[in-house]
Amino acid sequence: MKQLLTLILCLSFYNFQAQEDLSLDYYLPEDVTYNSEIPTPQEVLGYVPGKWHVSHDQLLNYVRELADRSPRISIENRGSTFEGRPLILLTITSAENHKNLEEIRKKHIALTQENAASLNTEDMPVVVNQGFSIHGNEPSGSNAALLVAYHLAAAGGPEIQNLLDNTVILFDPSFNPDGLQRFSYWANTNKSANINPDPQDREYNEVWPGGRTNHYWFDMNRDWLPVQLPESRARIATFHKWYPNILTDHHEMGSNSTFFFQPGIPSRTHPLTPELNQDLTKEIGTYHASALDEIGSLYYTEENYDDFYYGKGSTFPDVNGSIGILFEQGSSRGHAQETDNGLLTFPFTIRNQFTAALSTLEAAKNMRVKLLNYQRDFYNNSRKNASNGAYAFGSENDASSAYHLAEILKRHKIEVYGTKTDFRTDEKQFRKGYSYIVPKNQRQQRLVKAMFEKRTSFEDSLFYDVSAWTLPLAFNLDYTEDASLKPAATEEEISKPSVPDVQKSDYAYLMQWHDYYAPKALNMILQKGLRAKVGMQAFKAENKKYDYGTILIPVQNQKLNKEELQAFLNEVAEISNVKIEAVSTGMTRGINLGSNQFRALEPQKVALIVGDGITPYDAGEVWHLFDQRYQMKITKLDTRSLQRTDLEPYTDIILPNMWGDALDQQAVEKLKEWIKDGGTLIGYRNVAKWLEKNELLDLKFKETDLVAEDISFEDRGDFTGAQGIGGAIFEAKIDRSHPVNFGYSDDKIALFRNTTIFVEADEQSYKNPIKYTKDPLLSGYISKPNLDSLAGTVPFKHKAMAKGNVVLFTDNTNFRAFWYGTNKLLMNVIFFGDEM
Numbered sequence: 001m002k003q004l005l006t007l008i009l010c011l012s013f014y015n016f017q018a019q020e021d022l023s024l025d026y027y028l029p030e031d032v033t034y035n036s037e038i039p040t041p042q043e044v045l046g047y048v049p050g051k052w053h054v055s056h057d058q059l060l061n062y063v064r065e066l067a068d069r070s071p072r073i074s075i076e077n078r079g080s081t082f083e084g085r086p087l088i089l090l091t092i093t094s095a096e097n098h099k100n101l102e103e104i105r106k107k108h109i110a111l112t113q114e115n116a117a118s119l120n121t122e123d124m125p126v127v128v129n130q131g132f133s134i135h136g137n138e139p140s141g142s143n144a145a146l147l148v149a150y151h152l153a154a155a156g157g158p159e160i161q162n163l164l165d166n167t168v169i170l171f172d173p174s175f176n177p178d179g180l181q182r183f184s185y186w187a188n189t190n191k192s193a194n195i196n197p198d199p200q201d202r203e204y205n206e207v208w209p210g211g212r213t214n215h216y217w218f219d220m221n222r223d224w225l226p227v228q229l230p231e232s233r234a235r236i237a238t239f240h241k242w243y244p245n246i247l248t249d250h251h252e253m254g255s256n257s258t259f260f261f262q263p264g265i266p267s268r269t270h271p272l273t274p275e276l277n278q279d280l281t282k283e284i285g286t287y288h289a290s291a292l293d294e295i296g297s298l299y300y301t302e303e304n305y306d307d308f309y310y311g312k313g314s315t316f317p318d319v320n321g322s323i324g325i326l327f328e329q330g331s332s333r334g335h336a337q338e339t340d341n342g343l344l345t346f347p348f349t350i351r352n353q354f355t356a357a358l359s360t361l362e363a364a365k366n367m368r369v370k371l372l373n374y375q376r377d378f379y380n381n382s383r384k385n386a387s388n389g390a391y392a393f394g395s396e397n398d399a400s401s402a403y404h405l406a407e408i409l410k411r412h413k414i415e416v417y418g419t420k421t422d423f424r425t426d427e428k429q430f431r432k433g434y435s436y437i438v439p440k441n442q443r444q445q446r447l448v449k450a451m452f453e454k455r456t457s458f459e460d461s462l463f464y465d466v467s468a469w470t471l472p473l474a475f476n477l478d479y480t481e482d483a484s485l486k487p488a489a490t491e492e493e494i495s496k497p498s499v500p501d502v503q504k505s506d507y508a509y510l511m512q513w514h515d516y517y518a519p520k521a522l523n524m525i526l527q528k529g530l531r532a533k534v535g536m537q538a539f540k541a542e543n544k545k546y547d548y549g550t551i552l553i554p555v556q557n558q559k560l561n562k563e564e565l566q567a568f569l570n571e572v573a574e575i576s577n578v579k580i581e582a583v584s585t586g587m588t589r590g591i592n593l594g595s596n597q598f599r600a601l602e603p604q605k606v607a608l609i610v611g612d613g614i615t616p617y618d619a620g621e622v623w624h625l626f627d628q629r630y631q632m633k634i635t636k637l638d639t640r641s642l643q644r645t646d647l648e649p650y651t652d653i654i655l656p657n658m659w660g661d662a663l664d665q666q667a668v669e670k671l672k673e674w675i676k677d678g679g680t681l682i683g684y685r686n687v688a689k690w691l692e693k694n695e696l697l698d699l700k701f702k703e704t705d706l707v708a709e710d711i712s713f714e715d716r717g718d719f720t721g722a723q724g725i726g727g728a729i730f731e732a733k734i735d736r737s738h739p740v741n742f743g744y745s746d747d748k749i750a751l752f753r754n755t756t757i758f759v760e761a762d763e764q765s766y767k768n769p770i771k772y773t774k775d776p777l778l779s780g781y782i783s784k785p786n787l788d789s790l791a792g793t794v795p796f797k798h799k800a801m802a803k804g805n806v807v808l809f810t811d812n813t814n815f816r817a818f819w820y821g822t823n824k825l826l827m828n829v830i831f832f833g834d835e836m
Contacts, residue, residue, distance in 0.1 A: 136179020613662020
């Protein structure tokens with residue numbers, strides 16, 4: 001034991017001494033001379049990369065300096081993060097190519113267009129998009145980016161000139177500026193002068209929520225397809241501006257791992273990805289292997305990771321004629337850490353990422369014509385295999401949700417047309433202004449299919465991420481696939497929905513609850529101090545039908561006079577794109593406007609529990625929904641100080657998915673008293689177990705009995721892994737008269753689910769306003785035992801407790817900010833919880 005300890009201490013001293021004596025020679029290739037007029041990283045940063053963690057502002061300063069000094073580099077700002085940090089892109093190529101860059105881009109884009117066969121790929125540069133550290137606490141990528149950019153700017157000799165003459169490099173040194181800044185602060189402020197590699201040291205254990213995510217705690221490597229975040233929109237715009245031949249995505253993984261490069265597990269590749277794509281990925285991998293062999297680094301490939309969900313940076317390119325490459329480096333998570341593979345230092349992780357970045361460029365240069373021809377053939381074959389007809393999608397009552405899906409398609413350069421007239425097909429009604437048509441026969445037909453298809457059969461039963469993301473279902477839209485559909489010449493390009501001006505009324509105004517932004521409109525009305533009521537039943541006023549959940553704004557007894565009220569409601573309608581209609585009488589068919597079935601509403605003050613023990617993703621999705629979509633204030637209450645927090649001001653408290661003992665017994669008792677005094681507690685996902693344990697809800701869980709038969713020890717992980725629900729879409733029947741379902745026009749809804757929490761239905765049918773159907777699977781993978789268990793269970797539970805309410809959603813209604821179709825379930829509880 002003493003000998004082992006002595007060896008570890010010796011190795012530690014050697015590595016720490018090496019870190020103190022760190023120079024660029026540790027990273028850079030031998031026998032390469034560098035232009036002394038180009039500043040080295042340490043000349044701008046004040047240290048050699050690896051000694052400290054680079055912050056985003058330091059990174060930005062350095063690459064701007066390179067762009068100022070090197071004719072090989074230009075820089076552009078494509079927008080900003082939620083925290084205002086620039087989303088920059090470097091374009092790196094030879095000085096001669098820079099003079100003709102737009103012409104090079106146009107010729108490259110022509111490879112994806114019709115009549116590309118005449119193009120001579122022998123004379124075209126290959127395009128490589130290199131991106132680093134989309135997860136901010138996986139920093140070796142962005143720190144390596146400093147060195148890669150320096151090498152490309154300053155290296156001399158015929159080899160680098162040949163590379164730059166034949167390659168255009170789109171270089172994003174930080175996919176996630178906000179997360180990188182957060183993590184660099186943590187690692188640097190917890191670094192000791194005598195580096196301590198003990199994994200239990202504070203340096204290697206970030207405080208909640210950690211630096212992985214962006215400002216709203218989103219995992220941005222899941223947003224390449226839905227494109228809901230500013231960082232994603234910038235990089236998607238770059239991708240579709242250029243259609244790079246290779247896109248690399250530099251990540252980190254657990255500290256006890258080595259280095260991974262794609263391909264991943266072959267059986268877990270999406271069927272829409274051509275086989276040749278994986279062959280080329282494997283060929284590129286030989287360059288990584290050779291380069292890592294040369295520096296003595298361990299690595300592996302064709303394990304763990306997959307190429308299925310097209311919303312990841314390494315997989316999104318595969319459905320767009322490019323080659324996506326994932327790199328995963330074992331993480332030091334700080335400056336040095338003891339691991340199963342010995343002492344893992346931060347400089348070592350940087351060197352591996354740097355090496356892989358250069359081997360990618362070497363592969364691109366040598367495979368240039370092959371990659372260009374593959375891209376041309378990909379789009380040519382896509383057109384040949386495209387079927388006739390189109391997809392139609394829309395909603396009879398919710399123009400905003402339909403528009404936002406069309407908006408996603410346009411971001412991906414997909415042809416989509418707004419309908420000029422109403423039409424009916426496949427027993428569905430599609431209205432002008434509420435519906436869109438997407439032709440199948442277009443350049444992006446594979447991507448369109450990936451977005452619209454329902455898939456329920458799979459070669460493999462394990463997924464690194466979700467197994468389904470059918471976008472019309474995510475938006476709760478009607479959609480159909482029809483061979484006879486085609487856009488007519490008269491159909492319009494998409495435009496943002498608009499509503500007519502609000503006419504003046506001396507009596508009342510009515511607002512249907514169907515549109516996605518109806519909660520935003522209601523919040524504006526209530527926060528203004530105006531009286532509003534919700535209709536508990538459907539009715540007909542002035543020959544128009546009004547559905548469950550219609551909002552009534554009386555003219556009398558308001559703080560605004562008639563003219564002021566009309567002007568304000570006009571402003572609400574314009575901002576929210578929600579139609580508000582004037583009525584002149586309270587006499588209706590059904591409930592009259594003075595009926596007790598119109599219930600008075602109050603302004604809501606909502607809190608969100610965050611902090612240790614809470615899943616940051618789930619919490620961030622709620623925060624983003626309120627703050628960005630509905631412009632509603634939401635107070636974030638930390639689990640560490642909940643016992644000292646005054647809960648009395650809050651009407652609703654949301655408790656996202658959590659783990660461990662996030663809330664102690666004192667917090668439980670405090671929440672119980674708050675509920676009894678009139679508060680509504682809304683729990684998500686595995687909060688179900690906590691609610692049952694603490695007698696806040698009476699739940700009966702349906703358990704799935706699994707017995708492994710003929711399963712070997714080697715395959716045990718696959719057997720148990722296949723019983724999880726990584727993310728699939730299921731159908732539920734809804735009771736539209738229940739307040740949780742106000743605003744929904746159909747009696748069926750598509751729910752996203754990634755838990756195996758199955759709650760049995762109540763024997764009283766009216767207590768099951770949302771219930772999974774007998775055959776609920778719409779799209780995605782679920783094991784047969786789990787599917788049997790899920791059928792007939794309920795994803796929603798409500799219980800009145802004295803003056804207050806306890807509500808549970810077993811499913812995530814706010815998944816990754818693109819599950820528009822179920823956001824309103826949460827908002828209905830917020831505004832109408834007391835009516836349940």
